[in-house]
Amino acid sequence: MIALSALLSRFGGVNLLPLVLAIIALPLIGSFSSWVTLTAAGLAMGMMIFLMASGLSLVFGLMDVLNFGHSAFISFGAFIAASVLAGLASWLHGGNPALNLAAILLAIAAATAFGALAGWFFERVIVRPVYRDHLRQILVTVGALIIAEQLILAIWGGSPVAVPRPAILSGSFVIGNATIEIYRVFAFILGLIVYGVLTLVLNRTRTGLLIRAGVENREMVEALGFRIDRLFIAVFMAGSALAAMGGAMWAGYQGLISGTIGSEMLILVFIVVIIGGLGSIEGSLLGAMLVGLLGNYVAFLLPKMSLASNMLLMMAVLLWRPYGLRPAVKR
């Protein structure tokens, strides 16, 4: 038994869970081609959720701040991307793939930039006065969330907004019998790039070193003379920017967005962060993959259980590992 668990942990331990899930799902689904389609959808969805969740997780890990207003960045990202895409409509439908790509990248960049700016404002005005007071933190960020949602309603109106998709990213291609949407591949690749950059920054730069040290023991890093609060504002901005990027991607994926997009995603993001363990990027990725895959498989097998299945997954993980699968903070 011990030898088995040692073998398992050598091959990745809990990181194997998405793989195990995919393998279990294959016989249940039956058809290989639909399994491939669902798996691709799950991975793409997981990557987009990862974008949204990673920032929240880091912000919490570094400063013990849980931002219930995180979903506001997701919503704003989605709506800004939709507006930019609508503004560049002529770029989208021309045959020029470069313009197509430029339009979507511009939309994502606009959303991300706004996320960073809004994050700066949010940190300065909303969160800073209530550091180290969890109760008031939750209350204040919920208040900010209410305001942000109302602002979106005031600016973009209450009816759903259609998000145009560039010609190059619409449609799908076929491998064997399985159809895979191009947009999903795009989302997956973008997520992978972000994950790569985040890992590089966290593991290979001095800033990343400080962030990781701060997550592990903030007081010690402060005692050594580093200004954690300055670092924190950078992390907060990056986290908000990533959330807005995730929101922009999600808007393109859904095609039709309404003001509640943020709060809908926030539930999934919370589940991911709890499953993965607070404060760790790898944990967020793992949790997001599990949630994305399980969500898609269950939506195919038992459509009504989709959201509840993620809830059950979270409960199971909490029972097994109360601090999540790969926590960076053990407090």
Add this chain to the structure above:
Amino acid sequence: MIVASRPFAPGRLIVHAVVGLIGLVLLFAPFLFHDFRAQEVAARICVFVVLVASYDLLIGYTGIVSFAHTMFFGLGAYGTAVALKGMGPSFAAILAGGLAGVAAALVLAFLIGLLSLRVKSIFFAMVTLAAASVMLVLASQLSNLTGGEDGLTYSVPHLFAPSMKFLTDADGHAVKLFGTALNGRLAVYYFVFVASLLLFLLMLRLVASPMGTVLEAIRENEMRAEAIGYRVVAYRTAIFCIAAVIAALAGVLRAVWLKYTGPDVALSFSIMVDILLMVVIGGMGTMIGSVIGVAVMTLAQFYLKDVMEAAASVTAAVPLLPKLFDPDRWLLWLGLLFILLVYFFPAGIAGTLMGKGKRR
């Protein structure tokens, strides 16, 4: 034994006087206000005082942040509604449905509590939020049981129906007392009022009991409470279950009064926001503060819209501003008020007046 003598505080007097006044107005509400809408407001205040006070048990007295309180409220309401719809209008249906709803709330609260109250408060907030949203989805998906988005409309026992007359005059109409007909509507109002009052008194008794003191100790310093020998997890789970049961009972009252139960009135996230605002406005950790919070907030919901309509028409020439002053955007301003309150008056109206704000 030394009893700390309280210095005479005018703030305390004001708060108690205001709460007493609100109580009196609620007691005579059917005779003071004859129009239907005002009575609806009065009944809503009664039910929400119970709901908000039970939430205050968690957030104010114990320091637990839960977002699942509407879930328990909704369980009570839906239990009653489903039973009244399925078994017909009888007291047996209210009893059975209410009990089922309360039992479901109790079991769910116990499970959530055991599972996640041992971890950080912030974790708990996330778990409850997720649970509440799943319940909301379930309620709209199990539409053959819950009526989906449309909700359930049903009739209540004959005693509570407007057609029920206690005293009839020569023409067969209900006898009027101070201009109010003595009919079933009066009966259901007093049913709601008395039940709310009893539940509220029960909670007042609870926070004055040794258990209430332990809860406050847990809020102030969890480690120290544990070190003295109180089982923090057990106390937290217990108070979470108690609050859930009381919230479910409030849900039963709401369902009986409204004769309608749907996601918007019993389960939606906006009710949770209302509860949060009411608790913070009234004052966390003060039972009677919840009465003030509910009254202020409920009146504001009707009053603020008129003010905003006026503001929107004044600023009609300026771009964007009229949109912000649109009566539908009242939540925006309440949200702003909420944040300012949390920053500057974390003790709320009652807490600030009674001098609790200087505790830290």
